[in-house]
């Protein structure tokens with residue numbers, strides 16, 4: 687495939703975990719992938735190398751997506767001739783689960799604000815570009831914790847992701863007439879560095895209570911995102927797709 691004919695995809699937080707797997711998946715499917723990272727240049731370069739070794743095209747771009755100026759610059763540097771086909775907002779900063787009664791307001795506010803800040807400017811600018819093209823795909827990475835039973839210590843994270851799900855519906859409504867599909871992928875527990883602190887015993891027990899019999903790998907989420915940005919999902923927008931092996935249908 688000629689470099690100039692590849693559709694362009696920007697994946698935020700693509701140096702590790704779900705974002706890295708998504709960048710690799712989209713690279714393998716013929717996208718020219720902008721691999722956004724924040725602090726881990728080496729890991730981002732490694733993702734680029736793997737995509738290139740597979741015959742794909744990718745490049746690393748540093749930006750703190752919480753900063754509107756950096757987000758705007760990230761989008762500018764990621765496009766090819768002003769074109770952007772796919773935006774995957776995945777970046778997520780780590781956090782320590784904390785009960786509401788001991789969580790200071792400023793920390794709660796920062797968590798919710800950062801979650802929305804990490805998608806807001808990118809969404810606005812992507813809508814302008816994709817709207818001018820008459821087509822585009824946006825996927826937000828949320829969490830099943832937003833709509834599932836309240837998990838201990840996850841009030842800030844769950845509220846932030848819930849706000850993201852709601853934001854996505856409004857964007858889908860506004861962006862549909864421009865030819866842009868907007869969807870949310872809501873993973874359950876996924877084995878990444880962010881979740882590595884969860885004890886083995888917890889993961890085993892979770893797998894036993896999951897109908898599909900295991901916890902998710904980043905590739906499970908990446909393939910779902912790739913499906914949503916592909917042609918087969920052309921009439922799907924405004925949806926929150928839970929990817930948890932059926933865990934959410936089990937009431938224990």
Ligand SMILES: NC(=O)c1ccc[n+]([C@@H]2O[C@H](COP(=O)([O-])OP(=O)(O)OC[C@H]3O[C@@H](n4cnc5c(N)ncnc54)[C@H](OP(=O)(O)O)[C@@H]3O)[C@@H](O)[C@H]2O)c1
Nearest residue numbers: 699701702703704723724725726750751777778876878880
């Ligand atoms: N893992 C799970 O169980 C799980 C479950 C449900 C939802 N999710 C969601 O899935 C997404 C990815 O999670 P993950 O587990 O893959 O996380 P991860 O392995 O910790 O990776 C986080 C990624 O986000 C990047 N990042 C962090 N802050 C950033 C910032 N300010 N600007 C740009 N990039 C930033 C990191 O970049 P650097 O390495 O360069 O700093 C890294 O590439 C998050 O939105 C998370 O809430 C995860």
